[in-house]
Amino acid sequence: xxxxxxxxxxxxxxxxxxxxxxxxxxxxxxxxxxxxxxxxxxxxxxxxxxxxxxxxxxxxxxxxxxxxxxxxxxxxxxxxxxxxxxxxxxxxxxxxxxxxxxxxxxxxxxxxxxxxxxxxxxxxxxxxxxxxxxxxxxxxxxxxxxxxxxxxxxxxxxxxxxxxxxxxxxxxxxxxxxxxxxxxxxxxxxxxxxxxxxxxxxxxxxxxxxxxxxxxxxxxxxxxxxxxxxxxxxxxxxxxxxxxxxxxxxxxxxxxxxxxxxxxxxxxxxxxxxxxxxxxxxxxxxxxxxxxxxxxxxxxxxxxxxxxxxxxxxxxxxxxxxxxxxxxxxxxxxxxxxxxxxxxxxxxxxxxxxxxxxxxxxxxxxxxxxxxxxxxxxxxxxxxxxxxxxxxxxxxxxxxxxxxxxxxxxxxxxxxxxxxxxxxxxxxxxxxxxxxxxxxxxxxxxxxxxxxxxxxxxxxxxxxxxxxxxxxxxxxxxxxx
Numbered sequence: 134x135x136x137x138x139x140x141x142x143x144x145x146x147x148x149x150x151x152x153x154x155x156x157x158x159x160x161x162x163x164x165x166x167x168x169x170x171x172x173x174x175x176x177x178x179x180x181x182x183x184x185x186x187x188x189x190x191x192x193x194x195x196x197x198x199x200x201x202x203x204x205x206x207x208x209x210x211x212x213x214x215x216x217x218x219x220x221x222x223x224x225x226x227x228x229x230x231x232x233x234x235x236x237x238x239x240x241x242x243x244x245x246x247x248x249x250x251x252x253x254x255x256x257x258x259x260x261x262x263x264x265x266x267x268x269x270x271x272x273x274x275x276x277x278x279x280x281x282x283x284x285x286x287x288x289x290x291x292x293x294x295x296x297x298x299x300x301x302x303x304x305x306x307x308x309x310x311x312x313x314x315x316x317x318x319x320x321x322x323x324x325x326x327x328x329x330x331x332x333x334x335x336x337x338x339x340x341x342x343x344x345x346x347x348x349x350x351x352x353x354x355x356x357x358x359x360x361x362x363x364x365x366x367x368x369x370x371x372x373x374x375x376x377x378x379x380x381x382x383x384x385x386x387x388x389x390x391x392x393x394x395x396x397x398x399x400x401x402x403x404x405x406x407x408x409x410x411x412x413x414x415x416x417x418x419x420x421x422x423x424x425x426x427x428x429x430x431x432x433x434x435x436x437x438x439x440x441x442x443x444x445x446x447x448x449x450x451x452x453x454x455x456x457x458x459x460x461x462x463x464x465x466x467x468x469x470x471x472x473x474x475x476x477x478x479x480x481x482x483x484x485x486x487x488x489x490x491x492x493x494x495x496x497x498x499x500x501x502x503x504x505x506x507x508x509x510x511x512x513x514x515x516x517x518x519x520x521x522x523x524x525x526x527x528x529x530x531x532x533x534x535x536x537x538x539x540x541x542x543x544x545x546x547x548x549x550x551x552x553x554x555x556x557x558x559x560x561x562x563x564x565x566x567x568x569x570x571x572x573x574x575x576x577x578x579x580x581x582x583x584x585x586x587x588x589x590x591x592x593x594x595x596x597x598x599x600x601x602x603x604x605x606x607x608x609x610x611x612x613x614x
Contacts, residue, residue, distance in 0.1 A: 157285040159386055171451065173375070177378075183228065191258055195340055198340040199263075208333045225255045232244070232249045232252075258313060260321075264321065283315060287315050292308030353491055379447065383439075384465045386435075387435060387465060417536060420473065421546070423598045425551075426549075428465070429547075429550050433466075437579065439455050439459050460511065475487060475490065475531075478490075498516075529543060550598055557586045557590075
């Protein structure tokens, strides 16, 4: 199988798995949103920043270092494996000790046991990194898809059952831990890799030299991306944080998953051709343009149908999430562009530059924190949009030095998709504004209208990304054979 076929197969399998898995998570989240309250979701949102930061430590940038290294040995894998376990146990103990002070900081005693129990997931995560890395290096996302789906189904059923039985916020805790546990068990069962009893300081120094910069960058990025949770939890109410996290769940259904898919597949693909800059640019351009086309259409559609979407799926108690979702959709469009551009720096081994740029960009979030404190959550999201825009300009400036693919050329390439998305969203939003039916019927009409507009415009205008994606889809289902 050639590189193009591997990349397409990887994107499709990873995409199908990610979409199906997150689709299950999304469906489960909708059921839980009807069984639980915004306050209970806000409690989880409050503590997740500490969990996510800890998981960034566990990764340590080693996954990217191992994927980028083309001649990894058993010594490399085993060294990282045992280091991760040690870090996972250490971080779990730190969370157990600091759970009390964290609860006091947020003036909520309910948080302490939640943090301590959820911290068990850090040890579970530390056991699975190497298994995922080995599959990713082989661009084998079929097995990861299978495992992810099984874990999502089992954890989803368990959490819904617990919520229905009245376990409240603990059903959300159980959902996370069961998902991590099933993932770990199945990865070890089917991937068949086993560590040796050794630890190489030489291997550690080599991998850490590259990975440490990514670690610092990831920690800073993770903190600043999740600082919004801390600000809302501290200066507003758990209910307000619940509305914000619900809006983010809808936004992430498209944006975060698409970003994860293309960066997870694109990184090992581009790493194999890192010495051929012309070919790198060609492959990168196709990834960026086609990814943006899909994301901008879906995010524009979500923004224009947000009211009917939320009323239909989670009910009126979440109505205050509508405007937050509409604003977050702008953030969601820009996130994949930034991730793709900055990913180029990692591919060519410039993790030092990656770190410097991330520090510069994340420092911009500091004034945005005060904007949110004094002017509210909407102002906070408006600042997030500005930061994403500025980040795109900064990251592209550096990736252009490597690929000779400047901002103007990128904008020209993505413009057809952007114009189509804006036109489609305007019409779909107008339909929702004028039609006076129930939210379910309005949502159906809006989705059908948006789909027809994209299909007709794609065929009539012969938009490159539309034709490319349509051809791949028809080939995969056998219509073009």
